[in-house]
Amino acid sequence: MQKQPKKIIGRKERISLPGLHLSKVWAKVDTGAYTSAIHAENIRVENRNGKNQLVFEILMPGHRKFTGEELVFENFREKKVKNSFGQAEIRYLIETEIHLAGERYIAEFTLTDRSKMKNSILLGRKILKGRFLVDVDQINLSKNYNQA
Numbered sequence: 001m002q003k004q005p006k007k008i009i010g011r012k013e014r015i016s017l018p019g020l021h022l023s024k025v026w027a028k029v030d031t032g033a034y035t036s037a038i039h040a041e042n043i044r045v046e047n048r049n050g051k052n053q054l055v056f057e058i059l060m061p062g063h064r065k066f067t068g069e070e071l072v073f074e075n076f077r078e079k080k081v082k083n084s085f086g087q088a089e090i091r092y093l094i095e096t097e098i099h100l101a102g103e104r105y106i107a108e109f110t111l112t113d114r115s116k117m118k119n120s121i122l123l124g125r126k127i128l129k130g131r132f133l134v135d136v137d138q139i140n141l142s143k144n145y146n147q148a
């Protein structure tokens with residue numbers, strides 16, 4: 001099987017996360033981070049109908065269409081990650097579909113409070129590896145590919 005050539009993306013890209021009801025929102029490409037992360041609030045585990053479910057809200061500053069709808073995931077786990085300050089912390093991790101540069105993938109995202117950060121979503125090396133090259137001089141190069 002022939003390997004697909006890697007697509008070139010910029011340091012910031014517009015992505016869609018249909019499982020989170022987000023369409024064409026900005027994400028920072030962060031080759032220093034292994035796992036992707038997204039800003040979430042009111043994160044909690046609730047027992048509903050005898051099953052533990054992860055409940056949270058995603059608030060995207062400046063994204064008029066998204067108002068902080070409560071999202072529920074049955075499939076989730078905890079993961080130890082190093083935060084931007086180098087300190088280890090436990091975060092909840094979900095898997096959801098991502099649309100980027102005309103492709104669709106299942107990607108892992110940790111949920112964390114990024115309210116004090118410039119970017120609500122980070123794309124880490126795990127989703128980039130084997131698929132993309134990053135041109136740090138550019139933004140929004142994914143628009144050059146047919147959108148999935």
